[in-house]
Amino acid sequence: MNGAETLARERIFSDRLTVDAKGMLCIGGASVGDLLQRFGSPLVVGVEETLLANFERIRDAFGTAWPGPSAILYSTKSNDTLAFRHLLSRAGAGGDCFGEGELRSTLDSGADPSRVALNGSDKTAELIDLALVHGVTINIDAADEVDLIVAAIARTGSSARVNIRLKVLPDELGPYMGGSTQRHGQGIASVRRAKWGLGPDAAQQIAARLQQTQGLELTGFSVHIGHLSNRPEAFASIATAFGATVRKICEKLDLRPSILDLGGGWAREREPEQRGVPIERVTVETQVKAACDALASALGPLADPVEGPVPELWVEPGRYICGNAQVLLATVGSVKEDCGFRWVNVDISTNNLMRIETGAFEYQTLPASRMHDLFTTAQEIVGRTCFRSVVGAGRLLPKLVRGDLVAILDAGMYAEVFATQFNSMPRPAAVLVGAKGEIELVRVRETLADVFAHHRVPGRLKWPEKE
Numbered sequence: 001m002n003g004a005e006t007l008a009r010e011r012i013f014s015d016r017l018t019v020d021a022k023g024m025l026c027i028g029g030a031s032v033g034d035l036l037q038r039f040g041s042p043l044v045v046g047v048e049e050t051l052l053a054n055f056e057r058i059r060d061a062f063g064t065a066w067p068g069p070s071a072i073l074y075s076t077k078s079n080d081t082l083a084f085r086h087l088l089s090r091a092g093a094g095g096d097c098f099g100e101g102e103l104r105s106t107l108d109s110g111a112d113p114s115r116v117a118l119n120g121s122d123k124t125a126e127l128i129d130l131a132l133v134h135g136v137t138i139n140i141d142a143a144d145e146v147d148l149i150v151a152a153i154a155r156t157g158s159s160a161r162v163n164i165r166l167k168v169l170p171d172e173l174g175p176y177m178g179g180s181t182q183r184h185g186q187g188i189a190s191v192r193r194a195k196w197g198l199g200p201d202a203a204q205q206i207a208a209r210l211q212q213t214q215g216l217e218l219t220g221f222s223v224h225i226g227h228l229s230n231r232p233e234a235f236a237s238i239a240t241a242f243g244a245t246v247r248k249i250c251e252k253l254d255l256r257p258s259i260l261d262l263g264g265g266w267a268r269e270r271e272p273e274q275r276g277v278p279i280e281r282v283t284v285e286t287q288v289k290a291a292c293d294a295l296a297s298a299l300g301p302l303a304d305p306v307e308g309p310v311p312e313l314w315v316e317p318g319r320y321i322c323g324n325a326q327v328l329l330a331t332v333g334s335v336k337e338d339c340g341f342r343w344v345n346v347d348i349s350t351n352n353l354m355r356i357e358t359g360a361f362e363y364q365t366l367p368a369s370r371m372h373d374l375f376t377t378a379q380e381i382v383g384r385t386c387f388r389s390v391v392g393a394g395r396l397l398p399k400l401v402r403g404d405l406v407a408i409l410d411a412g413m414y415a416e417v418f419a420t421q422f423n424s425m426p427r428p429a430a431v432l433v434g435a436k437g438e439i440e441l442v443r444v445r446e447t448l449a450d451v452f453a454h455h456r457v458p459g460r461l462k463w464p465e466k467e
Protein backbone atom coordinates (compact mmCIF):
# COMPACT_ATOMS: atom_id res chain seq x y z
CA MET A 1 0.00 0.00 0.00
CA ASN A 2 1.15 3.56 -0.69
CA GLY A 3 -0.37 7.04 -0.49
CA ALA A 4 -1.75 7.01 -4.03
CA GLU A 5 -3.51 3.68 -3.44
CA THR A 6 -4.86 4.87 -0.09
CA LEU A 7 -6.20 7.98 -1.76
CA ALA A 8 -7.84 5.90 -4.50
CA ARG A 9 -9.57 3.81 -1.81
CA GLU A 10 -10.61 6.74 0.39
CA ARG A 11 -11.55 9.27 -2.29
CA ILE A 12 -15.09 10.64 -2.26
CA PHE A 13 -16.90 12.26 -5.16
CA SER A 14 -16.04 15.87 -4.45
CA ASP A 15 -12.36 15.48 -3.50
CA ARG A 16 -10.10 17.24 -5.97
CA LEU A 17 -6.97 15.32 -4.97
CA THR A 18 -4.52 13.83 -7.45
CA VAL A 19 -0.91 12.64 -7.47
CA ASP A 20 1.69 13.90 -9.96
CA ALA A 21 4.42 11.86 -11.64
CA LYS A 22 6.90 12.70 -8.82
CA GLY A 23 4.56 11.33 -6.17
CA MET A 24 3.47 14.78 -4.93
CA LEU A 25 -0.13 15.26 -3.82
CA CYS A 26 -1.99 17.96 -5.76
CA ILE A 27 -5.04 19.78 -4.39
CA GLY A 28 -7.38 21.23 -6.99
CA GLY A 29 -4.49 20.75 -9.46
CA ALA A 30 -1.97 22.68 -7.28
CA SER A 31 1.11 20.82 -6.08
CA VAL A 32 1.37 20.66 -2.30
CA GLY A 33 5.13 21.29 -2.55
CA ASP A 34 4.58 24.48 -4.56
CA LEU A 35 1.82 25.67 -2.22
CA LEU A 36 4.00 25.29 0.86
CA GLN A 37 6.95 26.93 -0.85
CA ARG A 38 4.84 29.92 -1.81
CA PHE A 39 2.77 30.37 1.35
CA GLY A 40 4.85 28.64 4.05
CA SER A 41 4.05 25.72 6.34
CA PRO A 42 1.68 24.81 7.88
CA LEU A 43 -1.10 25.77 5.49
CA VAL A 44 -4.83 25.21 5.16
CA VAL A 45 -5.85 24.66 1.54
CA GLY A 46 -9.48 25.13 0.55
CA VAL A 47 -10.99 23.96 -2.71
CA GLU A 48 -13.83 25.93 -4.31
CA GLU A 49 -15.02 23.06 -6.51
CA THR A 50 -15.26 20.67 -3.57
CA LEU A 51 -17.27 23.10 -1.47
CA LEU A 52 -19.71 23.84 -4.28
CA ALA A 53 -20.04 20.22 -5.39
CA ASN A 54 -21.03 19.27 -1.83
CA PHE A 55 -23.52 22.11 -1.63
CA GLU A 56 -25.10 21.25 -4.98
CA ARG A 57 -25.34 17.58 -4.15
CA ILE A 58 -27.20 18.03 -0.88
CA ARG A 59 -29.36 20.78 -2.39
CA ASP A 60 -30.37 18.47 -5.25
CA ALA A 61 -30.96 15.54 -2.88
CA PHE A 62 -33.57 17.55 -0.97
CA GLY A 63 -34.93 19.08 -4.17
CA THR A 64 -35.66 15.56 -5.42
CA ALA A 65 -36.86 13.90 -2.21
CA TRP A 66 -39.13 16.55 -0.68
CA PRO A 67 -42.58 17.07 -2.25
CA GLY A 68 -42.45 20.85 -1.69
CA PRO A 69 -39.80 23.58 -1.96
CA SER A 70 -36.57 23.21 0.01
CA ALA A 71 -33.63 25.39 1.00
CA ILE A 72 -30.09 24.75 2.22
CA LEU A 73 -29.06 26.94 5.15
CA TYR A 74 -25.28 26.51 5.43
CA SER A 75 -24.29 26.12 9.06
CA THR A 76 -21.47 28.61 9.27
CA LYS A 77 -20.27 27.40 12.68
CA SER A 78 -18.68 24.38 11.00
CA ASN A 79 -16.34 26.63 9.01
CA ASP A 80 -16.61 30.40 9.14
CA THR A 81 -14.10 31.21 6.38
CA LEU A 82 -15.57 34.36 4.83
CA ALA A 83 -14.52 33.29 1.33
CA PHE A 84 -16.51 30.05 1.78
CA ARG A 85 -19.51 31.99 3.03
CA HIS A 86 -19.34 34.30 -0.02
CA LEU A 87 -19.03 31.36 -2.43
CA LEU A 88 -22.04 29.67 -0.87
CA SER A 89 -24.16 32.82 -0.82
CA ARG A 90 -23.40 33.34 -4.51
CA ALA A 91 -24.50 29.74 -5.11
CA GLY A 92 -27.81 30.43 -3.34
CA ALA A 93 -27.23 29.02 0.14
CA GLY A 94 -29.05 30.54 3.09
CA GLY A 95 -27.58 30.30 6.58
CA ASP A 96 -27.93 28.86 10.05
CA CYS A 97 -26.46 31.33 12.53
CA PHE A 98 -25.66 31.43 16.23
CA GLY A 99 -24.79 34.82 17.66
CA GLU A 100 -24.01 38.20 16.18
CA GLY A 101 -20.76 37.25 14.45
CA GLU A 102 -22.32 34.44 12.43
CA LEU A 103 -25.43 36.47 11.65
CA ARG A 104 -23.53 39.54 10.45
CA SER A 105 -21.01 37.56 8.40
CA THR A 106 -23.81 35.56 6.77
CA LEU A 107 -25.81 38.68 5.90
CA ASP A 108 -22.70 40.59 4.76
CA SER A 109 -21.85 37.74 2.39
CA GLY A 110 -25.06 38.39 0.49
CA ALA A 111 -27.14 35.44 1.74
CA ASP A 112 -30.87 35.89 1.17
CA PRO A 113 -32.19 36.93 4.65
CA SER A 114 -35.46 35.12 3.99
CA ARG A 115 -33.45 31.88 4.01
CA VAL A 116 -31.48 32.66 7.17
CA ALA A 117 -32.33 31.17 10.59
CA LEU A 118 -31.14 32.53 13.91
CA ASN A 119 -30.61 29.71 16.42
CA GLY A 120 -29.42 29.91 20.03
CA SER A 121 -30.50 29.17 23.57
CA ASP A 122 -29.93 32.68 24.99
CA LYS A 123 -30.42 35.32 22.31
CA THR A 124 -29.88 38.93 23.36
CA ALA A 125 -32.31 41.78 22.71
CA GLU A 126 -29.77 43.36 20.32
CA LEU A 127 -29.46 40.14 18.34
CA ILE A 128 -33.22 39.79 18.04
CA ASP A 129 -33.46 43.41 16.82
CA LEU A 130 -30.85 42.64 14.17
CA ALA A 131 -32.75 39.55 13.02
CA LEU A 132 -36.05 41.42 12.80
CA VAL A 133 -34.65 44.38 10.93
CA HIS A 134 -33.17 42.06 8.30
CA GLY A 135 -36.17 39.71 8.01
CA VAL A 136 -34.26 36.74 9.43
CA THR A 137 -36.34 33.88 10.88
CA ILE A 138 -35.84 33.22 14.59
CA ASN A 139 -35.90 29.65 15.86
CA ILE A 140 -37.34 30.18 19.36
CA ASP A 141 -35.78 28.02 22.05
CA ALA A 142 -37.47 29.24 25.28
CA ALA A 143 -40.72 30.83 26.40
CA ASP A 144 -39.03 34.00 27.66
CA GLU A 145 -37.65 34.60 24.17
CA VAL A 146 -41.18 35.46 23.11
CA ASP A 147 -41.14 38.46 25.50
CA LEU A 148 -37.90 39.66 23.92
CA ILE A 149 -39.38 39.31 20.43
CA VAL A 150 -42.57 41.18 21.39
CA ALA A 151 -40.42 44.01 22.80
CA ALA A 152 -38.27 43.99 19.65
CA ILE A 153 -41.34 44.29 17.40
CA ALA A 154 -42.43 47.37 19.37
CA ARG A 155 -38.91 48.86 19.39
CA THR A 156 -37.97 48.31 15.75
CA GLY A 157 -41.37 48.49 14.08
CA SER A 158 -40.38 45.36 12.13
CA SER A 159 -42.44 42.20 11.98
CA ALA A 160 -41.06 38.86 13.17
CA ARG A 161 -40.96 35.42 11.53
CA VAL A 162 -40.45 32.61 14.00
CA ASN A 163 -40.19 28.84 14.20
CA ILE A 164 -40.37 26.92 17.47
CA ARG A 165 -37.47 24.56 18.08
CA LEU A 166 -38.76 21.20 19.21
CA LYS A 167 -37.07 18.60 21.36
CA VAL A 168 -37.96 15.16 20.03
CA LEU A 169 -36.96 11.98 21.84
CA PRO A 170 -37.51 8.96 19.59
CA ASP A 171 -36.46 5.81 21.46
CA GLU A 172 -35.39 4.22 18.17
CA LEU A 173 -32.54 6.74 18.02
CA GLY A 174 -30.79 5.31 21.08
CA PRO A 175 -28.67 2.69 19.30
CA TYR A 176 -27.34 5.29 16.85
CA MET A 177 -25.99 7.55 19.54
CA GLY A 178 -22.39 6.96 20.34
CA GLY A 179 -19.12 8.71 20.99
CA SER A 180 -19.24 12.08 22.62
CA THR A 181 -23.03 12.07 23.16
CA GLN A 182 -22.62 9.23 25.67
CA ARG A 183 -20.81 11.54 28.06
CA HIS A 184 -24.12 13.25 28.74
CA GLY A 185 -26.30 10.21 29.38
CA GLN A 186 -27.06 6.88 27.80
CA GLY A 187 -28.81 6.95 24.43
CA ILE A 188 -31.76 9.26 24.10
CA ALA A 189 -31.35 10.44 27.72
CA SER A 190 -28.48 12.61 26.51
CA VAL A 191 -30.83 14.42 24.09
CA ARG A 192 -33.36 14.98 26.88
CA ARG A 193 -30.63 16.53 29.01
CA ALA A 194 -29.31 18.83 26.26
CA LYS A 195 -30.37 22.45 26.61
CA TRP A 196 -31.94 22.75 23.17
CA GLY A 197 -35.53 22.55 22.06
CA LEU A 198 -38.96 22.47 23.69
CA GLY A 199 -41.04 19.44 24.51
CA PRO A 200 -44.47 19.13 22.86
CA ASP A 201 -46.49 20.69 25.71
CA ALA A 202 -44.23 23.70 26.18
CA ALA A 203 -44.05 24.15 22.39
CA GLN A 204 -47.83 24.06 22.08
CA GLN A 205 -48.27 26.70 24.77
CA ILE A 206 -45.78 28.98 23.04
CA ALA A 207 -47.42 28.38 19.64
CA ALA A 208 -50.84 29.33 21.10
CA ARG A 209 -49.37 32.57 22.47
CA LEU A 210 -47.62 33.35 19.18
CA GLN A 211 -50.88 32.93 17.28
CA GLN A 212 -52.29 35.82 19.31
CA THR A 213 -49.24 38.06 18.96
CA GLN A 214 -49.52 41.09 16.68
CA GLY A 215 -46.74 41.68 14.15
CA LEU A 216 -45.52 38.12 14.29
CA GLU A 217 -45.80 35.19 11.92
CA LEU A 218 -45.42 31.69 13.33
CA THR A 219 -43.86 30.14 10.21
CA GLY A 220 -43.28 26.65 11.60
CA PHE A 221 -40.99 24.44 13.66
CA SER A 222 -37.37 23.36 13.76
CA VAL A 223 -35.35 20.49 15.18
CA HIS A 224 -31.66 19.58 15.37
CA ILE A 225 -30.28 16.63 17.27
CA GLY A 226 -26.76 16.67 15.89
CA HIS A 227 -24.52 14.25 14.12
CA LEU A 228 -25.06 10.73 15.40
CA SER A 229 -24.70 8.26 12.60
CA ASN A 230 -24.85 7.95 8.85
CA ARG A 231 -27.71 5.43 9.01
CA PRO A 232 -30.87 6.36 7.12
CA GLU A 233 -32.90 4.84 9.99
CA ALA A 234 -31.45 7.41 12.41
CA PHE A 235 -32.51 10.33 10.20
CA ALA A 236 -35.91 8.72 9.61
CA SER A 237 -36.55 8.32 13.33
CA ILE A 238 -35.86 12.02 14.00
CA ALA A 239 -38.03 13.05 11.04
CA THR A 240 -40.91 10.79 12.14
CA ALA A 241 -40.87 12.10 15.70
CA PHE A 242 -40.58 15.71 14.48
CA GLY A 243 -43.40 15.31 11.92
CA ALA A 244 -45.71 13.62 14.44
CA THR A 245 -45.16 16.35 17.04
CA VAL A 246 -45.69 19.13 14.49
CA ARG A 247 -48.89 17.46 13.28
CA LYS A 248 -50.26 17.11 16.79
CA ILE A 249 -49.63 20.76 17.67
CA CYS A 250 -50.98 21.98 14.33
CA GLU A 251 -54.15 19.90 14.63
CA LYS A 252 -54.76 21.24 18.15
CA LEU A 253 -54.23 24.87 17.12
CA ASP A 254 -55.53 24.69 13.55
CA LEU A 255 -52.20 25.71 12.03
CA ARG A 256 -50.51 24.96 8.70
CA PRO A 257 -46.75 25.60 8.87
CA SER A 258 -45.01 27.23 5.93
CA ILE A 259 -41.48 26.23 7.07
CA LEU A 260 -40.09 23.09 8.68
CA ASP A 261 -36.41 23.13 9.58
CA LEU A 262 -34.77 19.71 9.97
CA GLY A 263 -31.39 21.01 11.16
CA GLY A 264 -27.95 19.61 10.39
CA GLY A 265 -25.95 16.46 11.02
CA TRP A 266 -26.14 15.08 7.47
CA ALA A 267 -23.35 12.57 7.28
CA ARG A 268 -20.41 12.54 4.92
CA GLU A 269 -19.11 9.44 3.20
CA ARG A 270 -15.70 9.73 4.91
CA GLU A 271 -15.92 10.92 8.50
CA PRO A 272 -13.02 11.71 10.85
CA GLU A 273 -15.66 11.06 13.49
CA GLN A 274 -15.77 7.40 12.48
CA ARG A 275 -12.67 7.14 14.69
CA GLY A 276 -10.82 4.77 12.42
CA VAL A 277 -13.65 2.24 12.30
CA PRO A 278 -14.52 1.45 8.68
CA ILE A 279 -18.04 2.63 7.88
CA GLU A 280 -20.45 1.51 5.27
CA ARG A 281 -20.61 4.44 2.91
CA VAL A 282 -24.15 5.74 2.78
CA THR A 283 -24.91 8.37 0.18
CA VAL A 284 -26.53 11.59 1.22
CA GLU A 285 -29.39 10.81 -1.16
CA THR A 286 -30.21 7.71 0.92
CA GLN A 287 -30.24 9.66 4.19
CA VAL A 288 -32.25 12.49 2.67
CA LYS A 289 -34.84 10.21 1.08
CA ALA A 290 -35.30 8.31 4.35
CA ALA A 291 -35.80 11.57 6.24
CA CYS A 292 -38.11 13.19 3.68
CA ASP A 293 -40.31 10.09 3.28
CA ALA A 294 -40.60 9.70 7.06
CA LEU A 295 -41.37 13.39 7.57
CA ALA A 296 -44.01 13.53 4.83
CA SER A 297 -45.67 10.41 6.11
CA ALA A 298 -45.74 11.63 9.74
CA LEU A 299 -47.11 15.03 8.70
CA GLY A 300 -49.96 13.41 6.75
CA PRO A 301 -52.28 16.16 5.45
CA LEU A 302 -49.74 18.88 6.30
CA ALA A 303 -47.48 17.55 3.53
CA ASP A 304 -50.27 16.73 1.12
CA PRO A 305 -50.46 19.29 -1.73
CA VAL A 306 -54.18 18.53 -2.16
CA GLU A 307 -54.80 19.85 1.37
CA GLY A 308 -52.74 23.04 0.94
CA PRO A 309 -49.21 24.28 0.22
CA VAL A 310 -46.50 21.82 1.29
CA PRO A 311 -44.19 23.53 3.84
CA GLU A 312 -40.78 24.64 2.62
CA LEU A 313 -38.20 22.26 4.04
CA TRP A 314 -35.10 23.90 5.49
CA VAL A 315 -31.97 21.99 6.42
CA GLU A 316 -28.82 23.27 8.08
CA PRO A 317 -25.88 21.18 6.89
CA GLY A 318 -22.42 22.21 8.05
CA ARG A 319 -20.01 19.28 7.94
CA TYR A 320 -21.50 17.84 4.74
CA ILE A 321 -20.67 21.01 2.80
CA CYS A 322 -17.27 21.98 4.19
CA GLY A 323 -15.86 18.71 5.59
CA ASN A 324 -13.46 17.80 2.79
CA ALA A 325 -13.27 21.32 1.35
CA GLN A 326 -10.06 22.04 3.26
CA VAL A 327 -6.87 20.00 3.62
CA LEU A 328 -4.33 20.84 6.32
CA LEU A 329 -0.70 20.65 5.18
CA ALA A 330 2.24 20.24 7.51
CA THR A 331 5.99 19.61 7.36
CA VAL A 332 7.92 16.97 9.28
CA GLY A 333 10.51 18.23 11.78
CA SER A 334 12.24 16.20 14.46
CA VAL A 335 11.97 12.41 14.28
CA LYS A 336 12.80 10.28 17.31
CA GLU A 337 12.95 6.51 17.64
CA ASP A 338 13.05 4.95 21.10
CA CYS A 339 11.29 2.46 23.38
CA GLY A 340 9.81 0.71 20.35
CA PHE A 341 8.15 3.84 18.92
CA ARG A 342 8.90 6.32 16.16
CA TRP A 343 7.63 9.85 16.86
CA VAL A 344 7.33 12.08 13.83
CA ASN A 345 6.85 15.72 14.82
CA VAL A 346 4.93 17.93 12.41
CA ASP A 347 4.58 21.72 12.49
CA ILE A 348 0.87 21.56 13.35
CA SER A 349 -0.70 20.13 16.49
CA THR A 350 -4.04 19.23 17.94
CA ASN A 351 -4.39 23.02 18.40
CA ASN A 352 -5.34 22.97 14.71
CA LEU A 353 -7.51 19.84 14.97
CA MET A 354 -9.16 20.26 18.35
CA ARG A 355 -11.82 17.64 17.64
CA ILE A 356 -9.06 15.05 18.13
CA GLU A 357 -8.85 16.17 21.75
CA THR A 358 -12.54 16.88 22.30
CA GLY A 359 -14.25 14.31 20.05
CA ALA A 360 -11.66 11.56 19.45
CA PHE A 361 -11.66 12.33 15.71
CA GLU A 362 -9.22 10.32 13.58
CA TYR A 363 -8.08 12.04 10.42
CA GLN A 364 -6.85 10.36 7.27
CA THR A 365 -3.19 11.42 6.95
CA LEU A 366 -1.34 11.16 3.64
CA PRO A 367 2.43 11.34 2.99
CA ALA A 368 1.89 14.26 0.61
CA SER A 369 5.41 14.47 -0.85
CA ARG A 370 5.91 10.68 -1.09
CA MET A 371 2.62 9.37 -2.40
CA HIS A 372 4.30 6.60 -4.41
CA ASP A 373 6.45 5.26 -1.53
CA LEU A 374 5.40 2.04 0.17
CA PHE A 375 3.90 2.17 3.64
CA THR A 376 6.52 0.39 5.71
CA THR A 377 6.51 1.82 9.22
CA ALA A 378 4.03 2.45 12.00
CA GLN A 379 4.63 5.96 13.38
CA GLU A 380 3.21 8.35 15.95
CA ILE A 381 2.43 11.60 14.11
CA VAL A 382 2.68 14.21 16.84
CA GLY A 383 2.32 17.98 17.07
CA ARG A 384 4.46 20.71 18.56
CA THR A 385 2.56 21.49 21.74
CA CYS A 386 3.12 20.16 25.23
CA PHE A 387 -0.02 18.06 25.05
CA ARG A 388 0.63 14.59 23.77
CA SER A 389 -0.80 16.16 20.61
CA VAL A 390 -1.30 12.89 18.77
CA VAL A 391 -2.33 13.87 15.27
CA GLY A 392 -2.24 10.21 14.22
CA ALA A 393 -1.39 7.20 16.42
CA GLY A 394 0.49 4.21 15.02
CA ARG A 395 0.01 5.37 11.42
CA LEU A 396 1.41 3.05 8.77
CA LEU A 397 3.22 5.33 6.30
CA PRO A 398 6.57 5.51 4.48
CA LYS A 399 9.38 6.06 6.99
CA LEU A 400 8.94 9.83 7.31
CA VAL A 401 11.98 12.07 7.69
CA ARG A 402 12.59 15.76 8.32
CA GLY A 403 11.28 17.88 5.45
CA ASP A 404 8.64 15.38 4.26
CA LEU A 405 5.16 16.84 3.78
CA VAL A 406 1.93 15.43 5.18
CA ALA A 407 -1.69 16.21 4.35
CA ILE A 408 -4.60 15.85 6.76
CA LEU A 409 -7.88 15.30 4.95
CA ASP A 410 -11.31 16.54 6.08
CA ALA A 411 -9.85 19.48 8.00
CA GLY A 412 -12.64 21.69 6.67
CA MET A 413 -15.16 20.96 9.43
CA TYR A 414 -14.93 22.09 13.03
CA ALA A 415 -11.15 22.59 12.76
CA GLU A 416 -10.18 26.22 12.08
CA VAL A 417 -13.22 27.41 14.05
CA PHE A 418 -11.95 25.56 17.13
CA ALA A 419 -8.24 26.27 16.61
CA THR A 420 -6.42 27.56 19.67
CA GLN A 421 -3.13 29.34 20.34
CA PHE A 422 -2.08 26.98 23.14
CA ASN A 423 1.66 27.25 23.86
CA SER A 424 1.48 30.73 22.28
CA MET A 425 1.36 29.22 18.81
CA PRO A 426 0.10 31.45 15.98
CA ARG A 427 -2.53 29.88 13.70
CA PRO A 428 -1.76 29.02 10.06
CA ALA A 429 -2.68 30.84 6.88
CA ALA A 430 -5.40 29.54 4.55
CA VAL A 431 -5.59 29.70 0.77
CA LEU A 432 -8.40 28.94 -1.63
CA VAL A 433 -7.86 27.09 -4.90
CA GLY A 434 -10.42 28.48 -7.33
CA ALA A 435 -12.30 26.65 -10.04
CA LYS A 436 -10.00 28.17 -12.69
CA GLY A 437 -6.84 27.34 -10.76
CA GLU A 438 -6.60 30.70 -8.97
CA ILE A 439 -4.69 30.42 -5.69
CA GLU A 440 -5.64 33.16 -3.26
CA LEU A 441 -4.91 33.90 0.37
CA VAL A 442 -8.15 33.80 2.38
CA ARG A 443 -6.73 33.94 5.89
CA VAL A 444 -3.49 35.62 6.83
CA ARG A 445 -0.98 33.66 8.92
CA GLU A 446 -0.96 34.85 12.52
CA THR A 447 2.20 36.27 14.03
CA LEU A 448 3.39 36.26 17.62
CA ALA A 449 2.21 39.87 17.77
CA ASP A 450 -1.29 38.61 16.95
CA VAL A 451 -1.13 36.04 19.74
CA PHE A 452 -0.48 38.77 22.31
CA ALA A 453 -2.35 41.59 20.57
CA HIS A 454 -5.07 41.83 23.23
CA HIS A 455 -2.87 41.41 26.28
CA ARG A 456 -2.06 44.44 28.41
CA VAL A 457 0.68 44.58 31.03
CA PRO A 458 -0.16 47.10 33.79
CA GLY A 459 2.38 49.92 33.85
CA ARG A 460 3.50 49.08 37.41
CA LEU A 461 4.70 45.66 36.21
CA LYS A 462 6.75 46.90 33.29
CA TRP A 463 10.53 47.12 33.24
CA PRO A 464 11.14 50.70 32.06
CA GLU A 465 14.68 49.94 31.02
CA LYS A 466 13.52 47.05 28.82
CA GLU A 467 10.28 48.36 27.24
Ligand SMILES: Cc1ncc(COP(=O)(O)O)c(C=O)c1O
Nearest residue numbers: 075224264265266316317318319
Ligand atom coordinates in the same frame (compact mmCIF):
# COMPACT_ATOMS: atom_id res chain seq x y z
C1 LIG B 1 -28.79 24.09 15.11
C2 LIG B 1 -27.69 23.47 14.31
N1 LIG B 1 -27.87 23.35 12.99
C3 LIG B 1 -26.90 22.79 12.20
C4 LIG B 1 -25.71 22.33 12.73
C5 LIG B 1 -24.68 21.74 11.80
O1 LIG B 1 -24.43 20.42 12.04
P1 LIG B 1 -23.53 19.56 11.05
O2 LIG B 1 -22.26 20.28 10.84
O3 LIG B 1 -23.35 18.27 11.77
O4 LIG B 1 -24.31 19.41 9.79
C6 LIG B 1 -25.50 22.44 14.11
C7 LIG B 1 -24.25 21.93 14.71
O5 LIG B 1 -24.03 21.87 15.87
C8 LIG B 1 -26.51 23.03 14.92
O6 LIG B 1 -26.33 23.17 16.25
